[in-house]
Amino acid sequence: MSLTAPLVLGIESSCDETGVGIVRGTELLVNAVASSMEEHVRFGGVIPEIASRAHLDAFVPTLSAALTDAGVSLDEIDAIAVTSGPGLSGALMVGVSAAKALALATGKPLYAINHLVAHVGVGILDGGELPGNLGALLVSGGHTEILQVNSLTSDVRLLGATIDDAAGEAYDKVARLLGLGYPGGPVIDRIAKEGNPKAIRFPRGLTLPKFIGTAEEPGKHRHDFSFSGLKTAVARCVEQYQKRGEEVPVADIAAGFQEAVVDVITSKAVRACQEHGLTNLMLGGGVAANSRLRELLGARCASAGITLRVPPRNLCTDNGAMVAALGAQLVAGGIAPTGLKFSTDSGQPVSLVSLVA
Amino acid sequence: MLLLAIDTSANASAALLRSEGTVVEVLGSFTSTESNDHSEVLAPAIESLLAAAGGVVPEAVAVGVGPGPFTGLRVGLATARTLGFVWGVPVHGVMSLDAIALDAVAKLPAGEFTVAIDARRKELYWARYDKAGALLDGPHVTVAEELPAGPVYGAGAGLYADRLAAVGAKAVDGFESSHPGAVSLGTRALRTLAAGDALLGTEPLYLRESDAKVPAVMKGKLL
Numbered sequence: 351m352s353l354t355a356p357l358v359l360g361i362e363s364s365c366d367e368t369g370v371g372i373v374r375g376t377e378l379l380v381n382a383v384a385s386s387m388e389e390h391v392r393f394g395g396v397i398p399e400i401a402s403r404a405h406l407d408a409f410v411p412t413l414s415a416a417l418t419d420a421g422v423s424l425d426e427i428d429a430i431a432v433t434s435g436p437g438l439s440g441a442l443m444v445g446v447s448a449a450k451a452l453a454l455a456t457g458k459p460l461y462a463i464n465h466l467v468a469h470v471g472v473g474i475l476d477g478g479e480l481p482g483n484l485g486a487l488l489v490s491g492g493h494t495e496i497l498q499v500n501s502l503t504s505d506v507r508l509l510g511a512t513i514d515d516a517a518g519e520a521y522d523k524v525a526r527l528l529g530l531g532y533p534g535g536p537v538i539d540r541i542a543k544e545g546n547p548k549a550i551r552f553p554r555g556l557t558l559p560k561f562i563g564t565a566e567e568p569g570k571h572r573h574d575f576s577f578s579g580l581k582t583a584v585a586r587c588v589e590q591y592q593k594r595g596e597e598v599p600v601a602d603i604a605a606g607f608q609e610a611v612v613d614v615i616t617s618k619a620v621r622a623c624q625e626h627g628l629t630n631l632m633l634g635g636g637v638a639a640n641s642r643l644r645e646l647l648g649a650r651c652a653s654a655g656i657t658l659r660v661p662p663r664n665l666c667t668d669n670g671a672m673v674a675a676l677g678a679q680l681v682a683g684g685i686a687p688t689g690l691k692f693s694t695d696s697g698q699p700v701s702l703v704s705l706v707a
Numbered sequence: 708m709l710l711l712a713i714d715t716s717a718n719a720s721a722a723l724l725r726s727e728g729t730v731v732e733v734l735g736s737f738t739s740t741e742s743n744d745h746s747e748v749l750a751p752a753i754e755s756l757l758a759a760a761g762g763v764v765p766e767a768v769a770v771g772v773g774p775g776p777f778t779g780l781r782v783g784l785a786t787a788r789t790l791g792f793v794w795g796v797p798v799h800g801v802m803s804l805d806a807i808a809l810d811a812v813a814k815l816p817a818g819e820f821t822v823a824i825d826a827r828r829k830e831l832y833w834a835r836y837d838k839a840g841a842l843l844d845g846p847h848v849t850v851a852e853e854l855p856a857g858p859v860y861g862a863g864a865g866l867y868a869d870r871l872a873a874v875g876a877k878a879v880d881g882f883e884s885s886h887p888g889a890v891s892l893g894t895r896a897l898r899t900l901a902a903g904d905a906l907l908g909t910e911p912l913y914l915r916e917s918d919a920k921v922p923a924v925m926k927g928k929l930l
């Protein structure tokens with residue numbers, strides 16, 4: 351096996367994307383993704399049982415397509431990596447079961463890896479080795495975190511996370527309230543451009559002094575997020591217009607909501623970086639595609655002297671290539687494989703980059 | 708034929724079987740003692756079974772397609788389908804209740820009988836068989852009261868013995884805690900194949916929808 355450029359196959363099934371990616375070291379060979387997103391549209395959010403059923407049906411075809419597209423045989427693969435958590439437990443179990451079967455039938459080493467750290471590791475496929483003093487801001491429908499990445503393979507710390515809804519989840523719920531459909535992110539982003547972000551000011555979660563404290567004496571939630579109060583505030587606002595029999599100013603609400611989300615995410619991420627000496631920030635997760643988030647984060651990072659790195663959209667959303675990329679780093683770093691005996695961990699902490707055997 | 712059988716409709720189980728015509732030999736088997744560790748224990752168990760048989764590669768895989776609790780069921784199906792893909796061997800589906808039916812037939816039932824297992828939510832998964840073990844009707848998911856009268860084999864019968872008795876269905880002694888198992892499932896698969904009959908595909912028999920509800924606001928109502 352090549353330790354510097356191992357050929358690794360990665361499997362992702364933590365939410366509604368069934369992903370199989372293959373990388374050689376830091377080079378992306380294939381990133382095959384099957385999504386069940388369409389099946390969740392009428393529910394306005396991801397339904398775990400529907401996602402799990404779709405993973406089962408999509409896995410072998412996606413695996414087969416990935417191998418064909420990459421022109422790689424299973425014999426040539428050096429190692430297999432799979433997301434063991436965090437994520438939806440029933441969904442994780444499909445990918446993990448398939449990955450274990452793949453490992454046992456091929457005799458290849460298997461790594462059970464952390465989904466969140468994989469969102470950071472994917473950066474390697476776009477621009478090579480990750481810089482030092484690295485932070486990561488992950489924003490998606492399933493998670494919202496700020497990470498400190500001292501070592502991708504052995505030392506990742508959680509600086510802050512949402513204490514209730516993920517940011518993408520808030521977008522979905524608000525889109526539902528405004529009758530805009532699913533997924534909420536792209537449609538709110540689009541409609542917000544037609545509205546005035548200052549027309550209605552929505553609350554910024556966990557920004558009161560009692561939660562944030564000071565740099566010297568940080569409050570309990572200094573770097574944490576909360577979006578559930580914001581969602582409720584939007585609901586009340588819509589309700590009031592309806593009660594008064596007035597037309598709901600959808601574009602202004604969308605713009606005001608988006609501004610509240612993006613303002614709090616970017617200001618907290620930049621502050622966390624500054625206070626932890628992080629001069630590089632990697633953005634990841636599906637919400638990384640949001641135009642206002644990229645704009646405001648870019649501006650705030652620039653004025654704080656932080657270099658922002660944003661991988662291409664298809665590598666920001668959940669995919670197998672990011673799992674393979676992190677797996678390749680673990681192989682190259684001489685980390686022992688996990689083997690076949692692990693269980694999924696829907697709450698796997700970022701300190702567990704890969705599970706130990 | 709060398710067959711790997713897997714069933715995860717109840718506790719995870721796996722078996723390696725070899726057949727000569729209709730004679731079936733069990734080379735090794737595994738059944739988990741827990742009901743919620745499918746994804747953890749199944750692959751290591753299969754690895755051990757294959758290693759103990761000298762590192763063989765099976766010529767076919769048979770997998771229980773349920774009915775059974777969804778999450779566990781998918782572990783067996785994802786495993787079987789992937790193994791079949793890598794080994795390049797056929798993967799056959801077997802209705803999981805058929806495994807208990809095979810065990811029931813060994814007790815020489817007098818006539819038609821029912822097999823029932825727990826479907827949670829106060830319901831049973833069940834099917835009806837003739838005395839030779841051929842499937843007559845099912846599988847279904849209903850409350851105990853909807854089962855036909857007569858003997859009932861399987862853990863579902865043990866669970867609702869009184870309610871079944873009220874409608875003339877009787878739990879059979881010795882089967883009150885029987886679950887579908889890979890040895891019987893694989894045996895049944897090998898006999899079916901030896902008889903030149905077809906098995907099922909690997910589509911899961913969920914028998915229930917996902918339960919997801921379309922929220923009111925998605926139906927065109929604002930709030």
Ligand SMILES: [Zn+2]
Binds near residue numbers: 465635
């Ligand atoms: Zn993700």
